[in-house]
Amino acid sequence: MDAPTPAGPVARPGEPAPWCGQCGEDLTEADHARCVRAAPLEPPRYCAHCRRRMVVQVIPGTWTATCSRHGSVEQPTWG
Amino acid sequence: MTAQATGTDILDVAREQVLERGVPLTHEQVVAVLRTDDDRLEDLLALAHEVRMRYQGPDVEVEGIVSLKTGGCPEDCHFCSQSGQFTSPVRSVWLNIPQLVRAAEQTAATGASEFCIVAAVRGPDERLMAQMREGVAAIKAAVDIEVAASLGMLTQEQVDDLADMGVHRYNHNLEAGRSYFPQVVTTHSFDERLDTCRMVKESGMELCCGGLVGMGETIEQRAELAVQLAELEPHEVPLNFLNPRPGTPFGDLEPMGSSDALRTIAAFRLALPRTILRYAGGRELTLGDLGTRDGLLGGINAVIVGNYLTTLGRDPKEDLALLDELQMPIKALNETL
């Protein structure tokens, strides 16, 4: 996996993703050092495209985050 | 007369009392252990490990957990991101039955013998009990694993129903010692928690009952939790280290330091020599990789593998490799039956 970014999943790679998936703030403005540190142990809670709070389901080996507008992303947490 | 009053070293006292005679430490003695200096930590952990090996053996019980109903809980446990009373980013959601079975399969694939289904509720309603009935049956039909549950406070009828479904263990934590509890939860009482714990024990289900440390409690209050747990004689004690959640009243507390966390593990082992002592939430943050190993060599004999309810865990392969290296076999399923 790539280095953790606070943006979380980008459900639609072609679209702008200006929001931090961890804290929901603007990625270019607030300080996201804590979000970057948290990312390996925290699923994203905010949609990177629209900042909506996502519905997040964590099960032992995967998590799924769903934005009502931008859809769902599922990621395994172990290989 | 106490160890301190006579000037006797608390570790010598613990060795003779707990290791040799199997008598748990008292409140005062747990306080003394929690007050030992960092330069005694290695000896303390070694003693706690000896106690664990003598009374529990080398096996480690491995468990996975899953949240059946996440968020929107009416209670106000100040550490919890699932309370509907705080501005936490966790949204309410239910897991469906196929997802629940998939979670049990993922857990079983790690070699775990236990799968615990958790719901963020004050206590179960009809809908949750129906979901449990269907879910437990589906898991038992598809996956070779023991099913445990944690659904808040129960009525006697619900205790009986869960036992009938084949739930073999029920988790209901004290969360904190009695004197600190009102600073942690205001929507229900410590005694209400005890009532459910006692009903579970009487039903013949195994009681899993633990709590959290690092919530701002004093050393005395931390010791109180250990001895009040010991009085209940649970089958298992899950030990959580506060992972401060954004938006909760405890969200700005600093995570506990690793020496303190390890001292706490050893002290709990010496207060609970014959109980399964499980690493539950917060170990990744508080202890990291090195501390995880130290805790397994300092009294811990059970782990949760994989992800938690709303946060992520380490790769189970790393935990399992560590157990292998420490020559601690995973407790087999048939040994828990």
Ligand code: SF4
């Ligand atoms: S009862 Fe459980 S889910 Fe509800 S707030 Fe307390 S710890 Fe969280």
Ligand SMILES: [Zn+2]
């Ligand atoms: Zn951020």
Ligand SMILES: [Zn+2]
């Ligand atoms: Zn969105």
